[in-house]
Amino acid sequence: MEYMSQEGYDKLVAELHQLESVDLPQVRDAIAEARDKGDLSENFEYHAAKREQARILGRIRFKQRVLENARVINTSLLGSEKVGLLSKVEMTNIDRNARMTYTIVSPHEANLREGKISIKSPIAQALLNKKVGDVVEVQVPIGVQKLRIESITL
Incomplete structure (x- = not known):
């Protein structure tokens, strides 16, 4: 499913x-x-x-x-206190002090140009169930990135 x-x-x-x-x-x-x-x-x-x-x-x-x-997914049933599917997450790459915003979507909807990443991607997997202020470490092709969650919206 x-x-x-x-x-x-x-x-x-x-x-x-x-x-x-x-x-x-x-x-x-x-x-x-x-x-x-x-x-x-x-x-x-x-x-x-x-x-x-x-x-x-x-x-x-x-x-x-x-x-x-x-x-x-019925978006009215989703909350914005934790990162989940369809969450729009604004975060800061701590090492580079760069801000980025991604919406976590199904693999069939993923489109990096539109800022939509697959829930199966390493970044989305690291962010799932995290809250604002949490810092996560993500293994990506260029190495380990530290990301701090700044906001979560739907």
């Missing part, structure tokens, strides 16, 4: 709809067009379109499985 935000769930539904109603019909049309060009054994366009179709079908199956196991 995967817990996620309503926003993340809606985004997955939209991606699945795009794949099923736009991308798959387009690739099927490309396959039909390439098939009409004759000998399939040496038809690059046909083989490329078939590979693309297989990729799209794989993505559709993956998105369907994720949605089957998804549970949307």
